[in-house]
Amino acid sequence: MPDSIVEVQNLSITFREKTILDGINLRVQPRKIYSIIGPNGSGKTTLLRTITRNLKPATGQVKLNGVNIHKMPSKAVARSMAFLTQTRSGRSDVDVRQLVSYGRFAHREWWKGNQRQDLEIIEECIHKTGLDDLANRKISTLSGGEQQRAWIAMALAQKPKILILDEPTTFLDVSHQLEILELITNLNVTDDITVLMVLHDINHAARFSDELVIIHQGTLFAHGDPWDMLTPKNLSEVFRIKAHISEDNETKKPVFYAKSVIKNGNQRL
Amino acid sequence: MNNAESLPDPQKKLVWGKYAVIVGFLGLAIFAFILGNLLGSMKIDLATVLNAIFQPDDSTASLVIRNIRLPRMITAALVGVNLALAGAILQGVMINPLADPGIIGISSGAGLVGIVILILFPQYNFLVPIGAFIGAMSAAIIIYILAWKGGIQPIRIILAGVAVSAFFGAGISALLVFYSDRVHGALTFMNGSLSTRSWPEVSTILPYTVVGTILALLLAERLNILILGDDIARGLGLNVEVTRLGLTAMAALLAASAVSVVGLLGFVGLIIPHAVRLMIGTNYKFLFPGSVVLGATVVMLSDTFARTAFSPTEIPVGVVMAVLGAPFFLYLLRRE
Incomplete structure (x- = not known):
């Protein structure tokens, strides 16, 4: 077994001859929490979207458990890796339980409905995210923090090894931001889930992460322990x-x- | 498995209201079917209609029912099913509530090829269904290519669709002008008409309806996931490109089979799924069966109205659908 769950090798992305990401190398080790920080437009979201196969790299590759992710079947990827985007569309009248059940898609045969095991996992994920009382409510009737928890429950139902989140706390007030980050760190401990997320708030990133990844102008500027990353030099060079x-x-x-x-x-x- | 009963299943959760609405549609469909067989220039009572269906004899009434009204009603129902399904699928695939085979140009693609065959190569008119499919599929692909810009955005799909629709429409108009001596058949094709449609049309369209309905019910969960957005759907393990291409092909096939039988019948694909959504919500597990039944009902009722309201003159069913559909379309635009 490779010692990294996700490995980004020499990854570059160009979009209309403009280089968005340039030669990124990153090894994501199991059971740790990684936060990607960087100024607006530095390429953080692009990096997440490439790791989750939503963009094809110009050069380099992304490996999931040692296998090139672009050569893996979709469902196999989804059984190891869950991804939540920052903005979401979709039906306003879907209820929490139904949304969470979509997380089981990659585990089901296409002609079958939910098996008993699926139903148990759905209830378990609703419980872990504290949504027991809201399970039958429509998503559109929930608060921002509750909605975010429902989406996390859906990702959790995939039973992923790694959870990838793009700014999970945007649009939330500060208490809900902390609530979501505490939920994520709890899941990291209780379910052994590796977490890779983009965070806007650098203090939150430093507090809740094992490792910080600083992206600056499309390159990996630095990567390591929060104490080594939050230095006057880094903050002035990257964030001005x-x-x-x-x-x-x-x-x-x-x-x-x-x-x-x-x-x-x-x-x- | 005993324990499983106590777990709420989001897929099988009993939503009696939604089933009740679908059963209500079904009742309405049966009513529309019988009504369509009862009404017409020849007065035939209910007992004779039922006799003609179940115990046919050689009476004139029996022949009128079996050779004219019955197959025409069945064709109307199947056309309604196919167009409603095509609309429901396209609205999901393109993540656009205004998608409809007519509005986004798939029908006009089918129509152009159909009219080219009808006017220029009338001896090959048996090729109209396959030609209509090729036209529909080409239109769908062209719209996709035009609208693609690092992803699919609903507004670009509509704009590309309107452009493609106008382009093919211009081609149709040009043909009608150049070959004005041959346009009679083409004219009813343009408006969508069920006049003189009978058993051959039923056998043309029936396989598409049966396969399309079964596939739609099997793929409902995929559409539910697809409309969460590409990135989320991909993260959940859906092969977004293959799903989207397959579903678009399915919608094009359903629309093309309907166009090849009735011509350009607009608005069914738009208003039926929306009416169903307003009543029972957006879950495709209910939306598909609801659209199937309501689509059949509305086209049967509209055709019966088109055939009998201004008797002896028969107006094309497409005119009735447009009168019903255009205000509904505006209503949806204002709701958005």
Whole structure:
């Protein structure tokens, strides 16, 4: 068995002769939480969409459990990897239980309905995400945080080894942001699920992740422990801010607040 | 398996209201079917109609029922089923509530090829169904290519469809002008008419209806997943490209088989799935059976009206559908 669950090798993406991602290498190790951070337009979402086969790389490849993901059958990928996008469309009148049942699609034969095992997993995922009382409610009647939990329950029903999320906390107020991140970290522990997500809030990323991945102008700028990533140098070069960094008493993780914007990049440290 | 009964199954959850609506549609379909056989220039009572269907004899009434009204009603029902299914599928595949074989140009593709055959090569008119299919499929592919830009966006599909529809429509008009001496058959084809349709048409369209309905019911879950959006559907393990291509081909085949029998009958594919959605929701597991039954009902009723309302003049059923459909289309636009 390879020691990485997802391996990104020399990945490049070009779109209309513009290079979006350039030579990305990343090994995602099992049971860890990875957060990708970077400024707007740096290529974070593009990287997630390529890892999840929604974009084809110009060069390089993505391996899932050692196999090139673009050569795997769709259902086989979905049984190991679940992906939630940032924005979602779809039917407004689908109820929570039905949405969660879609997570079982990759485990079912196409002519069959849900087997007993599927039904048990659906209930289990509804329970794990705290949606027991809302299982029969229509998605459109739920709050933003509850909707997000329902989508996570759907992804969970895939029984994935790795859960990939694109900004799971956008559009949520701060208490719901924490609720979602706590849910994700709990699942990481209880279900041994590897997590790879894009987060907008750098402090959240530092607090809830084992590893931070900094993407800057389409390249992998740096990758490692939150303490090694949240440095004045990185924050100024990548995010163009002067920041004060300190240790959070409780979590022993780094936190920062931005002091000022660096203008025109001529104040490089 | 005893324990399984206590677990709520999202697929089999009993939704009595939805089943009741579908059963209601079914009752309406039977009523429409009988009505269509009762009404007409020749007065025939219910007992004679039933006799003609179950115990045919050589009386004039029996012959009128068996050779004219019965096959015409069956053709109407099958056309309604195929167009309603095609519309329901396309609305899901293109993630566009306004998709319909007529509006997005698939029908005009079928129509152009059909009219080319009818006018230029009348001796090959048996090729109309296959030609109509090729035209429908080509139109669907052209619309896809035109609308593709790193993904499919509903608004581009509609615009591309309108453009393709106008283009093929221009071709049809040009043919009608150049060959104005041969347009009579083509004219009823343009408006969608069930006049003089009989058993040969039933046997043309029936296989498509049967296979299409069965496949639609089997693929309902895939459509439910597809309309969650490409990225989510792919993440759930759906092969998005193959599913979309297969379903588009299926819709084109259903629409083409209907066009080859009645000509360009618009609005059925648009209004039927929407009416069903308004009543029983957007789950394709209910939407498909609901559309099948309501599609058959509405085309049977419309054709009966078209045939009898202005007797002895018969108006094309397409005119009735347009009168019903255009206001409904505007209503949907305002709701969006």
